[in-house]
Structures are given as structure tokens and as C-alpha cells.
Amino acid sequence: MSLHTLSFLSPRSLNFRLIASFFSILLLIFSIGNVITIQLAREQLYQQRDAQIAAQRETFRIEIEQAEQHLIADLQAQLAIITKAVRGPLQNHVSVVRDVGESAEAQIVRQFADCLRNTETSRIYSCLKVHAHHFSLDSIDLTNHLMIKTSIELLLSREELVAVEVLDWEDQLFAGYALDRDGILHPLRQRFASQRQILRRLEQPVVEDDYLGRVIFHYHTETIDAQSRRAEESIAQFIEYSDRSAVTATHQITQTRLIEGVIFFVLSLLAISIITLVTIIRPLTQLTRHAEYIAQGDWHVIQACDASVQRRDELGILIRTFNLMLETIRTTHQELKNANTCLEQKVKERTRELEEKNQQLERLSSTDGLTQISNRVKLDEQFREQLQLAQRYDAVFSILLCDVDFFKRINDTYGHQSGDLVLIEMAQLLQQEMRQTDHVGRWGGEEFLVILPETSLTDALALAERLRCTIANHTFPGGPTSVTISAGLSSYQIGDTQETMVERADQALYRAKSEGRNRVLAYS
Numbered sequence: 001m002s003l004h005t006l007s008f009l010s011p012r013s014l015n016f017r018l019i020a021s022f023f024s025i026l027l028l029i030f031s032i033g034n035v036i037t038i039q040l041a042r043e044q045l046y047q048q049r050d051a052q053i054a055a056q057r058e059t060f061r062i063e064i065e066q067a068e069q070h071l072i073a074d075l076q077a078q079l080a081i082i083t084k085a086v087r088g089p090l091q092n093h094v095s096v097v098r099d100v101g102e103s104a105e106a107q108i109v110r111q112f113a114d115c116l117r118n119t120e121t122s123r124i125y126s127c128l129k130v131h132a133h134h135f136s137l138d139s140i141d142l143t144n145h146l147m148i149k150t151s152i153e154l155l156l157s158r159e160e161l162v163a164v165e166v167l168d169w170e171d172q173l174f175a176g177y178a179l180d181r182d183g184i185l186h187p188l189r190q191r192f193a194s195q196r197q198i199l200r201r202l203e204q205p206v207v208e209d210d211y212l213g214r215v216i217f218h219y220h221t222e223t224i225d226a227q228s229r230r231a232e233e234s235i236a237q238f239i240e241y242s243d244r245s246a247v248t249a250t251h252q253i254t255q256t257r258l259i260e261g262v263i264f265f266v267l268s269l270l271a272i273s274i275i276t277l278v279t280i281i282r283p284l285t286q287l288t289r290h291a292e293y294i295a296q297g298d299w300h301v302i303q304a305c306d307a308s309v310q311r312r313d314e315l316g317i318l319i320r321t322f323n324l325m326l327e328t329i330r331t332t333h334q335e336l337k338n339a340n341t342c343l344e345q346k347v348k349e350r351t352r353e354l355e356e357k358n359q360q361l362e363r364l365s366s367t368d369g370l371t372q373i374s375n376r377v378k379l380d381e382q383f384r385e386q387l388q389l390a391q392r393y394d395a396v397f398s399i400l401l402c403d404v405d406f407f408k409r410i411n412d413t414y415g416h417q418s419g420d421l422v423l424i425e426m427a428q429l430l431q432q433e434m435r436q437t438d439h440v441g442r443w444g445g446e447e448f449l450v451i452l453p454e455t456s457l458t459d460a461l462a463l464a465e466r467l468r469c470t471i472a473n474h475t476f477p478g479g480p481t482s483v484t485i486s487a488g489l490s491s492y493q494i495g496d497t498q499e500t501m502v503e504r505a506d507q508a509l510y511r512a513k514s515e516g517r518n519r520v521l522a523y524s
């Protein structure tokens, strides 16, 4: 994993902050969306519940209304039967009272009415039979009275019905029955006036050419009320159940929304990460890497960043500016490179010239101007080196100090220029005769010094002798035909310095001069 990838994870990185911002916005959107969705779902649930409750209430109301209507219709039908049944007896009763008055017959009727109030039908029947001859009450009337009781008994089987009153034309109780709390039928002795409950009344006039009386039903609606209460309880239970269901449904919706939200959130995060990676992080990473290359001076290995010319955002501007900067750097660098190359060439040229001058200077400083061999300065240096080698390795070396004989005479005879030519020719001869490893130089005036490394005094003597002969036999052009030299030799001895060695060679040279010149002598 590269440092760039790791820096992406750093909380201080721009990428991290961008993703964190997206994350927060997503979380906020998700939370608000979740709350709104759950609230909407909850409201929808409660609306559905209210609609169901209203529908249920309407259903119950219709059912109760229908039950009440059915009860009333039923009671009215029964009332019609009773009314029809009591028509005959009431007619008779009216006739008796009107015709007979409150006489013995009236008492008989009253007695009959009393009998009628009794539940024992046989007694009624026997009472009627006993008093039948007193008034025109035949078996049909008897049947009618029996019908009244039987009908009432039958009708009272209806649980809502509490009492039945048959009133005569004077609103006096003609016959009546009531049910006690145990459902047992009792004849009424007087007009029905129960306080135990609020009762409803249903009455029907009895008419046969004339008003004979009326039949009154006293009934209650407890069954219907109970049905209504049950309906209310049922609705209350439904509300409780629906409330619980709504809570459960809300929880389920919350869970579902939470799971959906998490999935949505993860997918969004993934999408945002990919988009951010492609559109922001990759270009930024490339920019960063390129900037690092530029900082390290390796900008020439990189190309321009992605061709994001189409991007209109800040990053696009940054990339284009970066590419422009890169191009400017390249151009500037190329110009610098060209200038540098030019400069390098100039420096090289100047250096070469300088080196040549230095070499020339060195050559001049170490070369004798006339003879073009080493001068005294160079000879001193070579002498020092040779002395160090001899001291270090205990090596042997010798020096040869030679001087042109009667050189003043040559100058005087042939001129100074001819003398110079003799010196030049002499230097060439010395170089020719000596080995490559020997160091030949002009010591001063017409004196030459030759350093002979790895050469003993004996070998140096032989070498000097051969040189002397060569010079003596050499023909110098434009001047004296014969020139000789005298030479003095010395070899290194332990503790020697340049001065001591030259001193000894000089003494030998002096001796050679003294002994007649054109000779070579070693210091002894």
C-alpha cells in the first residue's frame, strides 16, 4: 500500500473530509426521510383505523336500528293480534255496562274480569258457565276471553315485553299481565306502573263501530341497549387492538426503513466513495505525485495530468493550471538546458584554453627558453623526487654536471647567436644520448645537469664518457666545428642533499677543467 493510499485514510486529508461531509449529509437525509416516512405511515395507519371504526360503528348502528325496528314491528304485529282478540270481550263489556249498568250483571262482568285476571283458565270457564244465563255471554265470548289470555301468554314470551294492559273505554284496567324479574307471568290488579326501569310504550286503540278501549304494551330495550353496549365494547376492543397493531406496524416500518436506510446508506457511501475516488482522489493523487516528481526534479518522467479539459470545476482548473505550469517548467528547463549546454561548451572551451595556457605556463616555468629542455626550477623538482626515492628505497642515482669548454671564446669568435645555437645543439645531443628516464636540464649559462636514476657512479662515468666523445666528434652548424665539454659526476650517498651532491659534482667538474678540459671526472 503506497503512502498516497494511506494518506487517503488520514483524517486531515481532503478526501477524508469530503467523504465525511457526504456521510453526514446522507445521515441527515436518511434520518429526516425516516422520520417523515414513519410519521406518514403512522398517520395512514390511524386513518385506516378510524375509517374501520366508523364503518364498524355504522354497521352496529344499522344493526341496532334494524333490531329496534324489528322489535317494534314484531310488537306492533302482536299488538294487532291482541287488539283483535280483545275486541269481542271489550264489546261485550261495554254492552253490559251500558245496558245493564252497575247492577248484578255488572258485578258478574267484574267477576269475569277478575277471573280473567287469574291464570286459571278453568276457573274463568266455570265462572262464565255459572253466570251465563244472567246475560248474553255465549261460548264465543268465553273463547274470546281465553284467546286474550293465551295470546298475552304467548306474546309475553317475548323477552322485551314487560307488561300488557287492556283498558276499557273508561281507561279502567280490563285485563293485564306482567312478568316479574324471574320471568313468571302475573295478572295485574291495577294499572301497570313499574319504577324499576324506563320502559317504552306501544299502544293500539280497540275500535268496533265505537271506541272500546285500548291495548298498551310496556316493553324495554335492554336487549338492544346491551347489543349497543356490546358494540361499543367491541369497538373499544378494536381500537385497543388497532392501537397495538399500529404500534407493532410502526415498529416493523421503522425496522424496515432502518434496514432499507442502512442498505441505501452503504450503497450511497460506496457510490460516493467510487465517484470521489474517480473524480477527485485519483486526479489529486496524480497531481500530488507529479508535484513530488517536480519537487524532486524528476518532472521530465511525467506526462501532463488527465485530459480533464472538459471539467469546469475547481479541480479541472487546478489540473489545467498544473499542466500549464508543467509546460512552462519544461519550456524553461529546455531553455535553461540549452543555455547550460552552451555555457558548458564555453566553459569546456575556456577550460581547455586555460589548461593549454597552464600547460604552456608550466612548460615555460619548467622549460629553459633557449634550449627547450628543463630549466633549473624543473631540475630542482626532479632532484627532490629522486632524493626522496633514494632516501625511501635506498636507491642509487648519480648526477652529471657538464660545462662547455671555452664557451666565452665561441661567443667572442662567432657571436652570441652562434653561442646560443651551440647551446641548443648541445641540449639536443644530451637528450639524444641520455635514456628516457634520465632528466636533462640547463643548470645555468653553458652548464647542463643530467640526473641519472638507478645509475651507479661507474655506469654514470661510462655514460658521461660516451657523451663527451659524441659531443667532441659532433659537428656544430654555423659556428665552431668542434666543441668539447668537461663533466663532473657524483652519486648519492646516505645523508646527501641536493647541495652536497651538486657540490661534489662541481668539484669534479672543476678538477676536469683544471686537468685540461674535454674530460669526465667523478668526485672521489
Ligand SMILES: Nc1nc2c(ncn2[C@@H]2O[C@H](COP(=O)(O)OP(=O)(O)OP(=O)(O)O)[C@@H](O)[C@H]2O)c(=O)[nH]1
Pocket: 403, 404, 405, 406, 407, 408, 409, 411, 415, 416, 417, 418, 419, 420, 423, 444, 445, 446, 513, 517
Ligand atoms: N651565447 C651565450 N653565451 C653565454 C650564455 N650564458 C653564458 N654565456 C657566456 O659564456 C661565457 C662563459 O665564460 P667563462 O665562465 O669564462 O668560461 P669559459 O669561457 O667557457 O671558460 P672555461 O669554462 O674555463 O672553459 C661567458 O662569456 C658568458 O657570457 C648564453 O646563454 N649564451
